[in-house]
Amino acid sequence: MASEQSWKNKYQQVLKEAEQQEQRCKEQRDLLERMLVRTSVASEGQRPELDRLLNQLRADLRRKTLNTEKWLHLQDQIDRQIALLDEQAPAPFEKAPVEPCPAAETDDGIDIADQDHRLLIARRVGQLLSQVLAQVTLEPEAETKAKELQQTLLSSIDWSTLRESLESVSELLILAITRNQRELEAFLTRLNDRLETLREHFSYQTESNSSRKDDTEVLDQEIRHEIDLVSDDIRSSDDLDSLKRSVGQRLDQIGSALGRFKAKESQRERMMAEQLESMQQKMAAMEASSARMQEQIRRERARAMTDLLTQLPNREAWQERLHFEYSRWQRYGHPLTVSVVDIDLFKRINDTYGHKAGDRVLQLVARELQGRLRATDFIARIGGEEFALLLPETSMNEAVSVLNKLRGYVEKLPFHFGGNPVSITFSSGLAQFGQGDSEEQAFDRADRALYRAKATGRNRVVAN
Incomplete structure (x- = not known):
């Protein structure tokens, strides 16, 4: 009887694992579907026929149906519309003189008016593709291709190259969804085989007990x-x-x-x-x-919880840890301070020295910040050149002191590009959790403090 109970427990464990695997596949599929929807919405307004095809794509996603053959046909139609769009497109944006627009200038001096609409779409798809790579497992060859596409979408300014890359994204998404389906199907097949083995054993046990009972009655x-x-x-x-x-x-x-x-x-x-x-x-x-x-x-x-470039926790891990520390703060009332850190003039580094240099800066700054924090502190990369820190058991004054020391360490890092020394600095905004604060409210205060630090000269720490 104990043996039978053990088998039942293992049977239930196998079912639980199957449900977890199915949930993971569902989350990955939802992520891919959201990326398709966002990409299609961002691409609207170019041609009526293209809009119709994109609406059809989103309708299929809402119905939660995936017909690979139908989607491949739909992709061919979308490719033709993009080709037509390319034929009637104006000359590449870098050759068309555009008057600068000061009102559209960002904190890092980027002139939005000089950005071509299609280029912005490509950049956004590249960012979304980065999120997919962080959370979805691909075959090695497909993952290599995805990273190449990401770099192309984030850095190239040649529209013909970008168009080919955008066309390849849909193929990559279909490949990722199909692979997840195959993995789930293979897992369910193995699970079914093992459950069938259990069923056969239980059936044999039942038949054996019945046979023993019959033989005992005959003997009697x-x-x-x-x-x-x-x-x-x-x-x-x-x-x-x-x-x-x-x-x-x-x-x-x-x-x-x-x-x-x-x-x-x-x-x-x-x-x-x-x-x-x-x-x-x-x-x-x-x-x-x-x-x-x-x-x-x-x-x-x-x-899925790690930023691939810096190896720091990512935004999803940040939200999880923030919720944990917030709950602990509510329970015990010990000081808890949040900080938002942003590397100063990071766009200038990318434009001057290239994206590889920018990636190297992110890695070195991340390593320096993480290495200087306590084991109880938490740091995550939450996007671009922006980091977020949680400092438990730390008051506002103590946190300001900690961030100023970190700022000094980063400023003294020996950065060299093209043989020239380059000073890298960051700005930081701080907020301490107070009575009635939600997780978002404290973070928003720290974010606003960061903007004040940027507006008042950068390379400084501002508390809110």
Whole structure:
């Protein structure tokens, strides 16, 4: 009975893992669908026929249906419309002189008026593709292609190259969704095979118990019958020798019946032992497979919560930790301070030295900040050149001191580009959680403080 309960527990565990795998695949599919919807919305307004096709794409997504053959046909139609759009497009934006628009200038001096509409779409798709890469597992070849597409969309200014890259994004998304479906189907197939093994074992157990019960009843009937015959012989016999022979025959019959029952019982025990050994081997294989799957899920979750460039926790991990520290702050009331950090004039670094230099700056700054914080502190990259910090058990004054020290360390880092030393600085906004604050309110105050730090000269820490 205990063994049967153990199998039931393992059966329930396998079902739970299947549900977790299915939920993970659903989340990845939802992410891909959101990216398709955002990309299609961003691409509207170019041609009526293209808008119609994009509406059809979004309608399929709302219905939660994926017909690969239909989507490939739809992709061909969209490709033709983009080709027509390209044929009637004006000359590349960098050759068309545009008057600068001071009102559209951002904090880092970017003139929005000089940005071509199609280029902005490509940049946005590149950012969304970065989110997909952080949360979806692709085949190595597909992942390499996805990273190349991301770099192209984020850095190229050649429209023909960007158009080809945008066309490849839909193929990549279909490939990712199809791969997740295949993984889920393969997992469910393996799960079904193992559950069938359990079912067969339980069925055999039931049949074996039923067979033992039937054989026991037959043995009981045979013994009772022989005993009744002995009783009849004793009552009717007057000859002692004849009675002895009769009783001996009856006992022999009982012995034979017991022998047959024992032989069947031995056969059942051998078959049960073989079945049990087979089940143990299969259960061991199932447990090993389950352990591998749990480890894979653990790695996938760690990857989904990690920023690939800096290896810091990402925005999703930030939200999770923020919620945890906020709940702890509500429970115990100990000081909790949040900080938003932004690298100063980061766009200028990218424009002057290239994106690889910008990536290197992000990595070095992230490493310096993380290495200088306490184990109880938390830092995450929440987007672009922006980081967020949580400082538990830290008052506002203490946090200002910590951030100013970090600012000094970063400013002294030996950055060199093209043989020239370059000073890298950051600005920071701080807010301490107070009575009645929600998670968002404290963060928003820190974000507003960051904007004041930028507006008042950068390379400074402002508390709010």
